[in-house]
Amino acid sequence: MLEFIAHMLVxxxxxxxxxxxxxLIRGIKARQPATVTxxxxxxxxxxxxxxxxxxLVLYRHLTLGVVMLWIAVLIIGAALGFWLIKPERVSRGSASRTLNRQADYSALPLMMLAFAIKYVFGVMAAVSPQTMQQPAMSATAVVVGGLFAGSFIGKYSRYLQCYFGRMQKVN
Incomplete structure (x- = not known):
């Protein structure tokens, strides 16, 4: 087992x-309030x-079903990410195109979990490509990837809503 882990890391x-x-650095920094562009x-x-x-392009057989599944899960993930950012904790910064955001305690665990899962799937694809092509494993990879990508897109969408919504109120 240790030999496999060493070979995998190398x-x-x-x-x-x-x-x-x-x-890791971005996730740790997100745990502090900040003004960000x-x-x-x-x-x-x-x-x-x-x-x-x-x-998706490299490891999946892109069918309409796979693409539709990915889009649906991306939307669900985006809704989750959008919900995670509370607009009352975000304000426009004094500099152009900046926001003042409170600490985001969800960023580090989400990024580390997404990275770990994608890393494991990458190792599995390298070690046993046929396993990742099995319908259940392929669907799992599509769902997990879409959820995480969507959650970060949703968070960013909420930040954009806060920025542009507040900009209209100020002007």
Missing amino acids: GTPIWVYVLFVFL LERLAIIPLIFLVWDLYD
């Missing part, structure tokens, strides 16, 4: 470790969306 591409450290807030949703699209 075989992991460097970009995965860089991404892990980046997500809209562009900076978009980084995490963009990472998970691109990563999930990459996985």
Whole structure:
């Protein structure tokens, strides 16, 4: 078992470790109130969306059913993420395109859980590609990826709603 874990860690591409450290740092920083730009807030949703699209194209047989499942779960995840950000805890920053946000205690666990699950699925795809092609495993990967990508998109959507909604009230 230890040999497998060592082989798995050695075989992991460097970009995965860089991404892990980046997500860990961002998740820890999210636990503190901060003033952030809209562009900076978009980084995490963009990472998970691109990563999930990459996985879909590379590892799934894209049928209409798979795409529809992914879109449906993405929407459900977005609703969850949207709900997690409370608008009364967000205000427009004094600088252009910034928001003052309270501590986000959901960011670190969501990012680490999403990363861990996607990492395990990546290892499974490398070790046993036929396992990941089985309908149940493939559907599980589609659902999990869509939920996490959607949750980060939903959070960002709520931040955008807070920014643009408050901007209209000020002007």
